[in-house]
Amino acid sequence: MTTVLPDLSARINQADAATQRRVALAVVEYGLSQVPVRVEGLDQALATLRTGQTGDETLRQSIQAAADAADERYFAAQDAGDEAAESRLFKEARMLTAVADALGIDPRAAAQQAAYEVQATQDGDLSGITSAIQTALVGDQ
Numbered sequence: 001m002t003t004v005l006p007d008l009s010a011r012i013n014q015a016d017a018a019t020q021r022r023v024a025l026a027v028v029e030y031g032l033s034q035v036p037v038r039v040e041g042l043d044q045a046l047a048t049l050r051t052g053q054t055g056d057e058t059l060r061q062s063i064q065a066a067a068d069a070a071d072e073r074y075f076a077a078q079d080a081g082d083e084a085a086e087s088r089l090f091k092e093a094r095m096l097t098a099v100a101d102a103l104g105i106d107p108r109a110a111a112q113q114a115a116y117e118v119q120a121t122q123d124g125d126l127s128g129i130t131s132a133i134q135t136a137l138v139g140d141q
Contacts, residue, residue: 001119024101045102054103074089115133
C-alpha cells in the first residue's frame with residue numbers, strides 16, 4: 001500500500017488498532033461488492049471481522065486454502081491462455097487472500113495487506129477503495 005496509496009497507507013499505520021480493524025473490514029466488504037466470491041467459511045469470516053476480532057487459526061487457514069485453490073485455478077487458466085477466466089480467477093484469488101489477511105492477528109498488517117490485495121482487483125480504478133478506507137478512518141484523526 002505504501003507505493004499504491006502512500007498517504008492512506010501512512011494514515012492506516014498511525015491509526016489505533018480498532019480503526020485498523022475497521023479499515024480491514026471496509027476494504028474486504030468493498031472488494032466483495034466488486035468481486036463476489038462464495039466459499040465455505042466466508043460468512044463466518046465476515047461475521048468475525050464485523051465484531052472487530054481476528055479469526056481463529058482454523059478459520060484463517062480455511063480461507064487461505066480457498067485463496068490458494070483460486071490461485072491454482074488462475075495459474076491453470078493462465079497456462080491454458082484463457083484470458084477471461086484468468087482475469088476473473090486472479091481477482092477471486094486476491095479477494096480471498098484479502099479476507100484471510102484481514103483475519104490476521106496484527107491489525108496494522110491486516111488492514112494494509114487486505115487493502116493491497118483488494119486494490120489489485122480494481123483494474124487501476126482506486127476511487128472505491130480510497131473511499132472505503134477514508135470512511136473507515138473517519139474519527140481517527
